Amino acid sequence: MTGILFDMALCAALILTGWRVLHSSDHFQAVVLFITFGLILALAWVRLEAPDIAIAEAAVGASLAGVMLLDALRVMRSAGKEHEQERRWTNVARLPSFHLFFSFIAAVVVLVLLICAVLELSGRQGGLADLVHAELESSGTKHPVTAVLLNFRGYDTWIELGVLLLAVLGILTIRECSDLRSLAPPVASTIVFETLVRGIMPLVLLVSGYLLWRGGFAPGGAFQAGVVLGAGCILLWMAGHRSLAMLGDATWRILLILGFLAFLALGSSSLLHTGVFLAYDRQYASLQIFLLESAATLSIGTTLAGLVLALQPLKKDLSQANRDVR
Amino acid sequence: MTIWDIFSILFCLAGGVFFLAGVVGMLRFPDAMSRLHALTKADNLGLGFIVFGLCLRSLAVPVIIKLLLIWLTVMLASSTACYLVGNYILQKAEDRPKEN
Numbered sequence: 366m367t368g369i370l371f372d373m374a375l376c377a378a379l380i381l382t383g384w385r386v387l388h389s390s391d392h393f394q395a396v397v398l399f400i401t402f403g404l405i406l407a408l409a410w411v412r413l414e415a416p417d418i419a420i421a422e423a424a425v426g427a428s429l430a431g432v433m434l435l436d437a438l439r440v441m442r443s444a445g446k447e448h449e450q451e452r453r454w455t456n457v458a459r460l461p462s463f464h465l466f467f468s469f470i471a472a473v474v475v476l477v478l479l480i481c482a483v484l485e486l487s488g489r490q491g492g493l494a495d496l497v498h499a500e501l502e503s504s505g506t507k508h509p510v511t512a513v514l515l516n517f518r519g520y521d522t523w524i525e526l527g528v529l530l531l532a533v534l535g536i537l538t539i540r541e542c543s544d545l546r547s548l549a550p551p552v553a554s555t556i557v558f559e560t561l562v563r564g565i566m567p568l569v570l571l572v573s574g575y576l577l578w579r580g581g582f583a584p585g586g587a588f589q590a591g592v593v594l595g596a597g598c599i600l601l602w603m604a605g606h607r608s609l610a611m612l613g614d615a616t617w618r619i620l621l622i623l624g625f626l627a628f629l630a631l632g633s634s635s636l637l638h639t640g641v642f643l644a645y646d647r648q649y650a651s652l653q654i655f656l657l658e659s660a661a662t663l664s665i666g667t668t669l670a671g672l673v674l675a676l677q678p679l680k681k682d683l684s685q686a687n688r689d690v691r
Numbered sequence: 692m693t694i695w696d697i698f699s700i701l702f703c704l705a706g707g708v709f710f711l712a713g714v715v716g717m718l719r720f721p722d723a724m725s726r727l728h729a730l731t732k733a734d735n736l737g738l739g740f741i742v743f744g745l746c747l748r749s750l751a752v753p754v755i756i757k758l759l760l761i762w763l764t765v766m767l768a769s770s771t772a773c774y775l776v777g778n779y780i781l782q783k784a785e786d787r788p789k790e791n
Contacts, residue, residue, distance in 0.1 A: 555774070
Protein backbone atom coordinates (compact mmCIF):
# COMPACT_ATOMS: atom_id res chain seq x y z
CA MET A 366 0.00 0.00 0.00
CA THR A 367 2.69 2.51 1.00
CA GLY A 368 4.62 1.40 -2.11
CA ILE A 369 1.73 2.37 -4.38
CA LEU A 370 1.26 5.70 -2.57
CA PHE A 371 4.97 6.47 -2.95
CA ASP A 372 4.90 5.55 -6.64
CA MET A 373 1.88 7.75 -7.24
CA ALA A 374 3.57 10.67 -5.48
CA LEU A 375 6.68 10.02 -7.61
CA CYS A 376 4.64 10.03 -10.85
CA ALA A 377 2.85 13.22 -9.83
CA ALA A 378 6.17 14.88 -8.97
CA LEU A 379 7.62 13.80 -12.35
CA ILE A 380 4.70 15.19 -14.35
CA LEU A 381 4.61 18.39 -12.29
CA THR A 382 8.37 19.04 -12.63
CA GLY A 383 8.28 18.20 -16.33
CA TRP A 384 5.47 20.66 -16.86
CA ARG A 385 7.31 23.33 -14.85
CA VAL A 386 10.51 22.80 -16.86
CA LEU A 387 8.65 23.54 -20.08
CA HIS A 388 6.63 26.45 -18.74
CA SER A 389 9.00 28.39 -16.47
CA SER A 390 9.78 31.84 -17.83
CA ASP A 391 13.30 32.00 -16.38
CA HIS A 392 16.01 29.93 -18.11
CA PHE A 393 17.98 29.39 -14.90
CA GLN A 394 14.89 28.13 -13.11
CA ALA A 395 14.15 25.78 -16.02
CA VAL A 396 17.68 24.31 -15.84
CA VAL A 397 17.49 23.76 -12.08
CA LEU A 398 14.06 22.15 -12.50
CA PHE A 399 15.47 19.95 -15.28
CA ILE A 400 18.18 18.71 -12.86
CA THR A 401 15.47 18.03 -10.25
CA PHE A 402 13.46 16.18 -12.91
CA GLY A 403 16.50 13.98 -13.64
CA LEU A 404 16.93 13.12 -9.96
CA ILE A 405 13.24 12.20 -9.53
CA LEU A 406 13.46 10.14 -12.71
CA ALA A 407 16.48 8.31 -11.24
CA LEU A 408 14.36 7.52 -8.18
CA ALA A 409 11.63 6.19 -10.48
CA TRP A 410 14.18 3.86 -12.14
CA VAL A 411 15.19 2.60 -8.69
CA ARG A 412 11.53 1.84 -7.97
CA LEU A 413 11.37 -0.07 -11.28
CA GLU A 414 14.34 -2.16 -10.02
CA ALA A 415 16.69 -0.86 -12.69
CA PRO A 416 19.60 0.57 -10.66
CA ASP A 417 21.86 0.55 -13.74
CA ILE A 418 19.67 3.08 -15.49
CA ALA A 419 19.12 5.01 -12.24
CA ILE A 420 22.87 5.60 -11.85
CA ALA A 421 23.20 6.60 -15.51
CA GLU A 422 20.18 8.91 -15.30
CA ALA A 423 21.37 10.63 -12.12
CA ALA A 424 24.91 11.03 -13.44
CA VAL A 425 24.24 11.96 -17.07
CA GLY A 426 20.64 13.18 -17.23
CA ALA A 427 20.80 15.25 -14.08
CA SER A 428 24.45 16.14 -13.38
CA LEU A 429 26.36 16.28 -16.68
CA ALA A 430 23.47 17.63 -18.74
CA GLY A 431 22.81 20.12 -15.93
CA VAL A 432 26.41 21.34 -15.97
CA MET A 433 26.31 21.68 -19.77
CA LEU A 434 23.02 23.60 -19.67
CA LEU A 435 24.33 25.94 -16.94
CA ASP A 436 27.44 26.52 -19.07
CA ALA A 437 25.25 27.29 -22.08
CA LEU A 438 23.34 29.82 -19.94
CA ARG A 439 26.61 31.46 -18.87
CA VAL A 440 27.69 31.79 -22.50
CA MET A 441 24.30 33.18 -23.50
CA ARG A 442 24.35 35.74 -20.70
CA SER A 443 27.86 37.12 -21.28
CA ALA A 444 26.93 40.07 -23.40
CA GLY A 445 29.39 40.07 -26.29
CA LYS A 446 28.84 36.41 -27.00
CA GLU A 447 25.16 36.76 -27.68
CA HIS A 448 25.81 38.55 -30.96
CA GLU A 449 28.46 36.03 -31.96
CA GLN A 450 26.01 33.18 -31.43
CA GLU A 451 23.39 35.01 -33.42
CA ARG A 452 25.81 35.49 -36.32
CA ARG A 453 26.69 31.81 -36.26
CA TRP A 454 23.05 30.77 -36.44
CA THR A 455 22.26 33.11 -39.33
CA ASN A 456 25.31 31.62 -41.09
CA VAL A 457 23.74 28.19 -40.74
CA ALA A 458 20.45 29.49 -42.12
CA ARG A 459 22.28 30.95 -45.13
CA LEU A 460 23.77 27.64 -46.25
CA PRO A 461 23.71 27.21 -50.04
CA SER A 462 20.46 25.64 -51.19
CA PHE A 463 22.15 22.47 -52.56
CA HIS A 464 23.57 21.81 -49.06
CA LEU A 465 20.06 22.03 -47.68
CA PHE A 466 18.80 19.82 -50.49
CA PHE A 467 21.38 17.09 -49.78
CA SER A 468 20.69 17.33 -46.02
CA PHE A 469 17.00 16.87 -46.76
CA ILE A 470 17.66 13.82 -48.99
CA ALA A 471 19.92 12.30 -46.30
CA ALA A 472 17.27 12.90 -43.62
CA VAL A 473 14.58 11.24 -45.77
CA VAL A 474 16.83 8.21 -46.44
CA VAL A 475 17.53 7.80 -42.71
CA LEU A 476 13.83 8.15 -41.93
CA VAL A 477 12.89 5.46 -44.49
CA LEU A 478 15.60 3.13 -43.11
CA LEU A 479 14.34 3.66 -39.55
CA ILE A 480 10.74 2.96 -40.58
CA CYS A 481 11.86 -0.24 -42.37
CA ALA A 482 13.78 -1.30 -39.25
CA VAL A 483 10.75 -0.74 -37.01
CA LEU A 484 8.44 -2.63 -39.39
CA GLU A 485 10.86 -5.58 -39.42
CA LEU A 486 10.77 -5.97 -35.62
CA SER A 487 8.94 -9.09 -34.58
CA GLY A 488 6.53 -8.56 -31.71
CA ARG A 489 7.60 -11.02 -29.06
CA GLN A 490 5.34 -11.61 -26.09
CA GLY A 491 6.86 -10.87 -22.68
CA GLY A 492 10.13 -9.46 -24.05
CA LEU A 493 13.46 -11.24 -24.29
CA ALA A 494 14.11 -11.73 -20.56
CA ASP A 495 13.70 -15.53 -20.65
CA LEU A 496 16.05 -15.86 -23.62
CA VAL A 497 18.68 -13.71 -21.89
CA HIS A 498 18.50 -15.78 -18.69
CA ALA A 499 18.72 -19.02 -20.69
CA GLU A 500 21.88 -17.87 -22.50
CA LEU A 501 23.48 -16.16 -19.46
CA GLU A 502 25.70 -19.19 -18.77
CA SER A 503 27.52 -18.86 -22.08
CA SER A 504 27.85 -15.08 -22.12
CA GLY A 505 30.99 -14.80 -19.98
CA THR A 506 29.33 -12.58 -17.36
CA LYS A 507 26.92 -13.20 -14.50
CA HIS A 508 24.81 -10.06 -14.77
CA PRO A 509 22.03 -10.07 -17.42
CA VAL A 510 22.30 -6.34 -18.21
CA THR A 511 26.05 -6.58 -18.80
CA ALA A 512 25.47 -9.73 -20.87
CA VAL A 513 23.05 -7.86 -23.12
CA LEU A 514 25.15 -4.70 -23.41
CA LEU A 515 28.53 -6.32 -23.99
CA ASN A 516 27.68 -9.69 -25.53
CA PHE A 517 24.25 -10.16 -27.07
CA ARG A 518 23.94 -6.57 -28.27
CA GLY A 519 27.62 -5.59 -28.25
CA TYR A 520 27.12 -4.03 -31.66
CA ASP A 521 24.76 -1.42 -30.18
CA THR A 522 27.22 -0.53 -27.44
CA TRP A 523 29.96 -0.15 -30.03
CA ILE A 524 27.82 2.26 -32.09
CA GLU A 525 26.93 4.16 -28.90
CA LEU A 526 30.63 4.71 -28.21
CA GLY A 527 30.88 5.97 -31.79
CA VAL A 528 28.03 8.42 -31.18
CA LEU A 529 29.75 9.78 -28.05
CA LEU A 530 32.97 10.17 -30.03
CA LEU A 531 31.11 12.03 -32.79
CA ALA A 532 29.56 14.37 -30.22
CA VAL A 533 33.00 15.38 -28.91
CA LEU A 534 34.34 15.76 -32.44
CA GLY A 535 31.36 17.95 -33.30
CA ILE A 536 31.94 20.28 -30.34
CA LEU A 537 35.69 20.45 -31.02
CA THR A 538 34.98 21.30 -34.68
CA ILE A 539 32.64 24.13 -33.71
CA ARG A 540 35.18 25.43 -31.16
CA GLU A 541 37.87 25.18 -33.88
CA CYS A 542 40.39 23.28 -31.74
CA SER A 543 41.72 19.71 -31.87
CA ASP A 544 42.35 19.10 -28.17
CA LEU A 545 41.77 20.75 -24.82
CA ARG A 546 45.22 22.33 -24.54
CA SER A 547 43.93 25.46 -26.26
CA LEU A 548 41.52 26.04 -23.36
CA ALA A 549 42.20 29.04 -21.17
CA PRO A 550 43.45 27.90 -17.73
CA PRO A 551 40.60 27.35 -15.25
CA VAL A 552 39.73 30.02 -12.72
CA ALA A 553 41.27 29.30 -9.31
CA SER A 554 38.66 28.09 -6.83
CA THR A 555 38.37 28.66 -3.10
CA ILE A 556 40.51 26.59 -0.74
CA VAL A 557 37.42 24.87 0.72
CA PHE A 558 36.31 23.43 -2.62
CA GLU A 559 39.91 22.57 -3.52
CA THR A 560 40.29 20.62 -0.28
CA LEU A 561 37.02 18.77 -0.87
CA VAL A 562 38.11 17.77 -4.39
CA ARG A 563 41.53 16.70 -3.08
CA GLY A 564 39.79 14.47 -0.57
CA ILE A 565 37.18 13.15 -2.94
CA MET A 566 39.37 12.30 -5.96
CA PRO A 567 40.74 9.02 -4.54
CA LEU A 568 37.13 8.06 -3.72
CA VAL A 569 36.10 8.87 -7.30
CA LEU A 570 38.78 6.53 -8.67
CA LEU A 571 37.85 3.84 -6.15
CA VAL A 572 34.12 4.04 -6.94
CA SER A 573 34.79 4.06 -10.68
CA GLY A 574 36.96 0.95 -10.45
CA TYR A 575 34.44 -0.72 -8.14
CA LEU A 576 31.54 -0.07 -10.53
CA LEU A 577 33.58 -1.45 -13.42
CA TRP A 578 34.45 -4.62 -11.53
CA ARG A 579 30.93 -4.99 -10.16
CA GLY A 580 29.44 -4.92 -13.68
CA GLY A 581 30.52 -8.55 -14.06
CA PHE A 582 27.92 -9.85 -11.61
CA ALA A 583 25.64 -7.02 -10.42
CA PRO A 584 24.32 -3.61 -11.53
CA GLY A 585 27.23 -1.45 -12.61
CA GLY A 586 29.58 -1.58 -15.56
CA ALA A 587 31.52 0.50 -18.05
CA PHE A 588 29.04 3.31 -18.54
CA GLN A 589 28.46 4.02 -14.85
CA ALA A 590 32.18 3.73 -14.10
CA GLY A 591 33.00 6.05 -17.00
CA VAL A 592 30.49 8.65 -15.87
CA VAL A 593 32.00 8.72 -12.36
CA LEU A 594 35.47 9.09 -13.88
CA GLY A 595 34.27 11.90 -16.14
CA ALA A 596 32.60 13.70 -13.25
CA GLY A 597 35.91 13.48 -11.37
CA CYS A 598 37.73 15.16 -14.29
CA ILE A 599 35.13 17.95 -14.36
CA LEU A 600 35.41 18.44 -10.56
CA LEU A 601 39.20 18.76 -10.97
CA TRP A 602 38.69 21.48 -13.58
CA MET A 603 36.21 23.33 -11.35
CA ALA A 604 38.69 23.23 -8.48
CA GLY A 605 41.24 25.02 -10.67
CA HIS A 606 43.27 22.03 -11.91
CA ARG A 607 43.95 21.78 -15.66
CA SER A 608 42.49 18.26 -15.65
CA LEU A 609 42.10 16.82 -19.18
CA ALA A 610 43.68 19.93 -20.69
CA MET A 611 47.03 18.63 -19.36
CA LEU A 612 46.93 15.66 -21.73
CA GLY A 613 49.19 15.77 -24.75
CA ASP A 614 47.72 15.51 -28.22
CA ALA A 615 48.44 11.77 -28.60
CA THR A 616 47.19 10.76 -25.13
CA TRP A 617 43.98 12.75 -25.55
CA ARG A 618 43.24 11.16 -28.93
CA ILE A 619 44.07 7.65 -27.74
CA LEU A 620 41.87 7.99 -24.64
CA LEU A 621 38.98 9.30 -26.72
CA ILE A 622 39.09 6.51 -29.26
CA LEU A 623 40.22 3.60 -27.05
CA GLY A 624 36.76 2.13 -26.36
CA PHE A 625 35.60 2.37 -29.96
CA LEU A 626 38.90 0.93 -31.16
CA ALA A 627 38.81 -1.98 -28.69
CA PHE A 628 35.38 -3.02 -29.97
CA LEU A 629 36.55 -2.61 -33.56
CA ALA A 630 39.73 -4.64 -32.98
CA LEU A 631 37.94 -7.48 -31.19
CA GLY A 632 35.09 -7.44 -33.68
CA SER A 633 37.34 -7.62 -36.72
CA SER A 634 39.54 -10.33 -35.22
CA SER A 635 36.46 -12.45 -34.50
CA LEU A 636 35.20 -11.66 -38.01
CA LEU A 637 38.46 -13.07 -39.44
CA HIS A 638 38.47 -16.12 -37.16
CA THR A 639 34.82 -17.16 -37.05
CA GLY A 640 33.17 -15.08 -39.75
CA VAL A 641 30.87 -13.38 -37.23
CA PHE A 642 31.44 -9.79 -36.09
CA LEU A 643 31.96 -9.44 -32.30
CA ALA A 644 31.55 -13.14 -31.52
CA TYR A 645 33.37 -14.04 -28.31
CA ASP A 646 35.42 -17.12 -27.74
CA ARG A 647 33.48 -18.92 -24.98
CA GLN A 648 36.66 -19.76 -23.12
CA TYR A 649 37.91 -16.16 -22.95
CA ALA A 650 34.54 -14.35 -23.06
CA SER A 651 34.71 -12.92 -19.53
CA LEU A 652 38.29 -11.68 -20.03
CA GLN A 653 37.38 -10.13 -23.37
CA ILE A 654 34.32 -8.44 -21.88
CA PHE A 655 36.40 -7.11 -18.98
CA LEU A 656 39.03 -5.68 -21.33
CA LEU A 657 36.35 -4.10 -23.53
CA GLU A 658 34.65 -2.59 -20.48
CA SER A 659 37.92 -1.18 -19.14
CA ALA A 660 38.71 0.47 -22.47
CA ALA A 661 35.13 1.74 -22.75
CA THR A 662 35.28 3.17 -19.19
CA LEU A 663 38.37 5.27 -20.00
CA SER A 664 36.85 6.48 -23.26
CA ILE A 665 33.44 7.28 -21.79
CA GLY A 666 35.04 9.20 -18.90
CA THR A 667 37.26 11.20 -21.26
CA THR A 668 34.44 11.81 -23.72
CA LEU A 669 31.87 13.00 -21.18
CA ALA A 670 34.36 15.24 -19.36
CA GLY A 671 35.60 16.45 -22.76
CA LEU A 672 32.05 17.39 -23.76
CA VAL A 673 31.79 19.72 -20.77
CA LEU A 674 35.37 21.03 -20.81
CA ALA A 675 35.30 21.79 -24.54
CA LEU A 676 32.56 24.34 -23.81
CA GLN A 677 34.88 26.36 -21.52
CA PRO A 678 36.49 29.59 -22.78
CA LEU A 679 39.46 29.20 -25.15
CA LYS A 680 42.76 31.07 -24.88
CA LYS A 681 42.06 32.96 -28.08
CA ASP A 682 38.57 33.97 -26.86
CA LEU A 683 40.08 35.51 -23.72
CA SER A 684 42.82 37.38 -25.58
CA GLN A 685 40.15 38.59 -28.00
CA ALA A 686 38.05 39.83 -25.09
CA ASN A 687 41.07 41.60 -23.57
CA ARG A 688 41.74 43.34 -26.89
CA ASP A 689 38.10 44.40 -27.11
CA VAL A 690 38.29 45.91 -23.64
CA ARG A 691 41.37 47.94 -24.55
CA MET B 692 7.40 -4.68 17.46
CA THR B 693 10.60 -4.48 19.50
CA ILE B 694 11.91 -1.51 21.41
CA TRP B 695 14.44 -0.95 18.59
CA ASP B 696 11.65 -0.56 16.02
CA ILE B 697 9.88 2.07 18.14
CA PHE B 698 13.11 4.07 18.55
CA SER B 699 13.81 3.70 14.84
CA ILE B 700 10.37 5.08 13.92
CA LEU B 701 10.81 7.97 16.36
CA PHE B 702 14.22 8.92 14.94
CA CYS B 703 12.99 8.70 11.32
CA LEU B 704 10.02 10.89 12.20
CA ALA B 705 12.36 13.42 13.85
CA GLY B 706 14.41 13.43 10.63
CA GLY B 707 11.25 14.01 8.62
CA VAL B 708 10.35 16.98 10.82
CA PHE B 709 13.77 18.53 10.16
CA PHE B 710 13.38 18.02 6.39
CA LEU B 711 9.92 19.58 6.50
CA ALA B 712 11.28 22.54 8.49
CA GLY B 713 14.10 22.88 5.94
CA VAL B 714 11.65 22.96 3.03
CA VAL B 715 9.37 25.47 4.76
CA GLY B 716 12.41 27.59 5.61
CA MET B 717 13.65 27.52 2.04
CA LEU B 718 10.28 28.61 0.74
CA ARG B 719 9.48 31.22 3.37
CA PHE B 720 12.77 32.80 4.48
CA PRO B 721 13.44 36.23 2.99
CA ASP B 722 17.02 36.03 1.63
CA ALA B 723 19.45 33.48 0.23
CA MET B 724 21.66 33.32 3.33
CA SER B 725 18.89 32.32 5.73
CA ARG B 726 17.53 29.88 3.14
CA LEU B 727 20.97 28.25 3.02
CA HIS B 728 20.87 27.96 6.79
CA ALA B 729 17.50 26.16 6.63
CA LEU B 730 18.69 23.82 3.88
CA THR B 731 21.90 22.75 5.60
CA LYS B 732 20.05 22.06 8.83
CA ALA B 733 17.76 19.69 6.91
CA ASP B 734 20.74 18.01 5.25
CA ASN B 735 22.79 17.53 8.40
CA LEU B 736 20.28 16.86 11.16
CA GLY B 737 17.35 15.51 9.12
CA LEU B 738 19.49 13.00 7.26
CA GLY B 739 21.41 12.31 10.46
CA PHE B 740 18.27 11.35 12.36
CA ILE B 741 17.00 9.20 9.48
CA VAL B 742 20.36 7.44 9.16
CA PHE B 743 20.37 6.81 12.90
CA GLY B 744 16.82 5.47 12.75
CA LEU B 745 17.74 3.13 9.88
CA CYS B 746 20.84 1.97 11.79
CA LEU B 747 18.61 0.92 14.69
CA ARG B 748 16.43 -0.96 12.25
CA SER B 749 19.15 -3.04 10.61
CA LEU B 750 21.58 -3.51 13.55
CA ALA B 751 24.12 -5.11 11.19
CA VAL B 752 27.63 -3.61 11.32
CA PRO B 753 28.36 -3.45 7.52
CA VAL B 754 25.01 -1.74 6.85
CA ILE B 755 25.55 0.73 9.70
CA ILE B 756 29.01 1.62 8.41
CA LYS B 757 27.60 2.20 4.90
CA LEU B 758 24.77 4.37 6.22
CA LEU B 759 27.18 6.47 8.30
CA LEU B 760 29.46 6.86 5.26
CA ILE B 761 26.50 8.09 3.21
CA TRP B 762 25.70 10.62 5.93
CA LEU B 763 29.31 11.81 6.15
CA THR B 764 29.62 12.16 2.35
CA VAL B 765 26.38 14.11 2.07
CA MET B 766 27.43 16.40 4.93
CA LEU B 767 30.81 17.01 3.28
CA ALA B 768 29.19 17.81 -0.07
CA SER B 769 26.35 19.91 1.32
CA SER B 770 28.52 22.01 3.61
CA THR B 771 30.97 22.70 0.76
CA ALA B 772 28.11 23.56 -1.61
CA CYS B 773 26.67 25.83 1.09
CA TYR B 774 30.04 27.56 1.52
CA LEU B 775 30.35 28.06 -2.27
CA VAL B 776 26.87 29.56 -2.59
CA GLY B 777 27.43 31.79 0.47
CA ASN B 778 30.81 32.89 -0.84
CA TYR B 779 29.25 33.77 -4.21
CA ILE B 780 26.52 35.82 -2.51
CA LEU B 781 29.12 37.72 -0.44
CA GLN B 782 31.27 38.42 -3.50
CA LYS B 783 28.28 39.70 -5.43
CA ALA B 784 27.35 41.94 -2.51
CA GLU B 785 30.91 43.30 -2.46
CA ASP B 786 30.94 43.93 -6.20
CA ARG B 787 27.64 45.75 -6.35
CA PRO B 788 28.60 49.10 -4.69
CA LYS B 789 31.56 49.44 -7.11
CA GLU B 790 29.29 49.21 -10.12
CA ASN B 791 27.00 52.00 -8.93
